[in-house]
Amino acid sequence: MEYRTGRMGRVFYVRFDHGDDLLEGLRGLVLKEEIHCAWFELFGGQRRVDVVVGPEEPVMPPNPVWRRLDNVRELLGVGSVFRDRGDPLVHLHGALGHRDETITGCIRERAEVYLVVEAVVYELLDMDISRPFFDGGGFHRPEFGRGDRD
Template structure:
């Protein structure tokens, strides 16, 4: 385990509009506001999203298993922002649904807003943390300290 203790910095409230991309929008805010570490909350709706629901396979390399969420539907989620070598990167997991169809996972691959998506970014200051390439997985994983 690795950990570091910091404090709450700024709190940013944002509203995404119809069709806006979840990752693109939040990472754009983080870049503009120079947010390096943060917790993220979302509430609202998704028009569509390609969602990682777990590994399709683990060996020899982890391969994500994607499912498509076709909305419009409701969504809420929690995530983090930490920087890699190129800037702030969002990692978020969400639950989304429409009627009796529900899906939980990591919405990637063009997660688009339906009507409104409320975003709260809670900046964390005073810690050293970032995403670094992990040779074993090939993914940029969080490193603290």
């Protein structure tokens, strides 16, 4: 385990509208506002979502199991945004429910908003964190720079 201490910066309350791409919207906000590290919480409706629901086997690197959801789903999610060579990488996990069925996983690539999604984005300051590709695991993982070490 590794960790860093920091402080809260700006807080953004964001509304994503029907048809918006949620992941692109989060990346766009991060670029426009020059956010380097952030945590977010969100809820609302999704339609046409691609989600990883786990690995086929518990090995590294993992072979992801994908689900493409084309029906309307209620969304409750949390995530982080860190940079990799300047590019913001969104890591969003969510529970996506429709009637009696809920799928939980890592939302990737496609996340079309149905009606509205509301989000609170918390900027994290004084924390030198990036998300480069971790060759040993086959995924992007947070890495800590030389900032405050505890």
